[in-house]
Each structure stands twice: as structure tokens, then as C-alpha cells.
Amino acid sequence: MPDAPARKPSRIQLRNRKRILDAALEVFSRHGFRGATLDQIADEAGLSKPNILYYFDGKEAIHVTLLNQLMETWLDPLDHMDPEGEPVEEILAYMHHKLEMSRAFPRESRLFANEILHGAPRMAPHLESGLKPLFMRKTTLIQSWIDGGKIASIDPRHLIFSIWSTTQHYADFDAQVRVLMDGEKGVLDGADTYLDTLFRKLLAP
Amino acid sequence: MPDAPARKPSRIQLRNRKRILDAALEVFSRHGFRGATLDQIADEAGLSKPNILYYFDGKEAIHVTLLNQLMETWLDPLDHMDPEGEPVEEILAYMHHKLEMSRAFPRESRLFANEILHGAPRMAPHLESGLKPLFMRKTTLIQSWIDGGKIASIDPRHLIFSIWSTTQHYADFDAQVRVLMDGEKGVLDGADTYLDTLFRKLLAP
DNA sequence: ATTATCTATAGATCTATAGATAATGC
């Protein structure tokens, strides 16, 4: 059972597992879970198919490992919203950070989007145990800012949804954005300016 | 070749093709193209698998037919944005209509989202020929409203993206919204109020 | 000695077709 080894994982173990997960991110984010094949992942990783299965228990195990590993990184910025900071700037900084993630990590965004779109079959537990408590904490924080008259009175939950949706759109619907923006450069810069205006006007007390 | 029949399609033809497309919408929107099987579609339609293939040339043909048929309905509301109307109200009416579509047609929304997310392999031509000209016309219209001082000066293209993303989010990311809203009733009503405020503040001249 | 990798292939799943049979419309 080389998967989840009891003792010290060798350097090769670590390197190959990483290569497989990198390859899997590429393939799964492009084709979805069912659309991806072990052949594609093996090819992308530069390993043979049976060798992939030497490091992971199966296709599903690769996918689950990938989702779990990325979940943390993905949620991290929301946790950085600081109760001590200036409310409008804290929320806007989060929005800008999220947009930056669409630019830097579009594959991660699409991987999650695909999983949620299909009902989160492999991620539902993590949504409950990881995302939800964080979401609750932050909506409570935003509500306290509203109650303190620091920002306009809006529903904090829908505020967060709208930050997520507007920023992720540029990664998840990239194919459509590309067609409509006609290969224009700096689309994300334009989005950055637009979304800053949008949320600044919304939040002004 | 009963598919695309030269003459008059019989009543049975019409009824069964419709049943297959209904079933395919259900199955494709839930599992994506690769995740869906003809068995599932046949089952959902209440027909045998070979019978499905009697009416359509194959799995791909069903998917393409479905996308094409839905495209028109899907874009229709955008075309209704009236150059003669009151600018802010026209844009807000479009937003509300789009949100209503997330409520009424979540499967259609997810079908498209899935297609775009995977790079629009079967829809790229339609994006170019159908969506793009419409998008250009409407961004031009919105720009003319801006130039006339009727609404605030913002990038019309990003405005449309943000209307799409915020409204579709409730259909496409339903699984996540459900977890975070804890099965609360009237989520879409809350969204309607929130988004009305969001865009009204943005557009105010 | 243990870990890592390969070739070959079993076994499952899926799309699609062949060919026979039943139902429908002039």
C-alpha cells in the first residue's frame, strides 16, 4: 500500500504524487471528472498509467485529493478579511484578491466550478465543515459593520455571493469572455476597475 | 434517415424527439456531456436506447440539438432591452428577468455553464454568430445611454458580465448556495432585492 | 530487500448497429 504510506514518503514519492496532481488539475479542470481519463493524466504527468495507480488508489482518489488540497488555498483570502480593518477597504481588498485568483488560478476555479455545478458530489462534506463556518463568521462580521453604520445596509450573504460570482466569471466563463472581448488584452484590468466601482458604490454608507 | 426528415415529421416523431430532448436536458445538465449516458437518457425518456438512436444520430447530435434549440430562448431577454425605454429601468428589468430565469430554468443555465466551462467545444460557432452580434448591439446601446448622461459611466461589457454572473450564480452554484443558506426559503427573493440595490446604485448618473 | 516502473490484459462501461418484429397510415 504505497498510497498514504505509514512512514516517511521518499523524495520520489513526493515528486511523483505532485506531478500527478499537477497533471490531474490540468486535465480535470479542462474536461471535468468524467471527461478526464487516466491516459490523459498519465500523459500529462509523463508517467505510465499503471504507475499513476501505484501512487493513487484510483481516478476518484486523485480527484478527491486534489479538491481537498486546493480547498484550503481557495478559502484562505476570505479568512483574511480583518475585523480590525476599515470595512469598505477590507471588503474591496477581498474582491480584488478574488479577481486576482481568477487571473492566476483559472484551472483551480474551473475545477471547483465543475464540482459545484454537478451538485458537489465529492465536496459536499467540505462545504459543510470548511466553507460554511467561515462563511458564517464573515457574514456576521459584515453584519456588525452594517450595524455600526460603517457600510450600507445590504444582505451580507448575497454580497459575498456577488463577489464570488463576478470575479470567478472571468475564469469559469473564459471561453465566452474571450469571444465577446474579441481577444482584447487587459480584460481583467478592465474588470478590476469596473468591479471596484460597482462594490464601492454599493457599500458607501 | 428519420433524423431531420425531408417531409412532414409525424406526430410520434415530434412527441418522441421532444421527450428525448427533455430527458437529455435533465441528464446532461446534471452530469455534463461525458458524464451522461444514453442509458440514462433512454431511461428518463421512457424509451429504449436503440429507439433514442432511431430519432437522433447519436449522443453528440442530441446535445448539439439541445444547445441550439435553447440558445434562442436564452438570449431572447437581452434582445428585449429597449432603446426607447428609460435606461436604468431597462437594464434593471433585464437583470430581474435573468434572475427569474435562474429560478425557472436552472437546468438550462447549468447546461450552458457546463458547455462554456469546458471551452464551449460544441457552441463556439453559436457564440460568434448568435451571441456576439447581440452583445455588440447592446453594449453600443448602453454606451449611448452613458454618452447621453442617462446612466453612470461604466464599461458596458463588464456591466453585462456582472449581470450574467450574479444572476446565473443561483442556478449554477445552487449546491453551494443551498449549503450556505441552510435550506432557507426565498433565497431568490433576497437575491432580487440585493441585486436591485447593487445595480441601481451603480447606474445612478 | 524495498520501492518504482513496465507490458499485457482482464473486466466494466458505453455508444452504436444489425436484424427481426410490431404498430401505424394510406
Add this chain to the structure above:
DNA sequence: ATTATCTATAGATCTATAGATAATGC
């Protein structure tokens, strides 16, 4: 006569394993 439907199965694609061989670390 033509259209619609069914059973049976071919053929392709994919996941996963068996079993042998090569590379690595005490």
C-alpha cells in the same frame, strides 16, 4: 408499405490489476 420499436451484440473506450523487471537505499 412505412414507421417505430425491441433484443442481442459488436466494437470502442476506460479503469484497474497481475505479474515480471528495473532502480534505489540500507
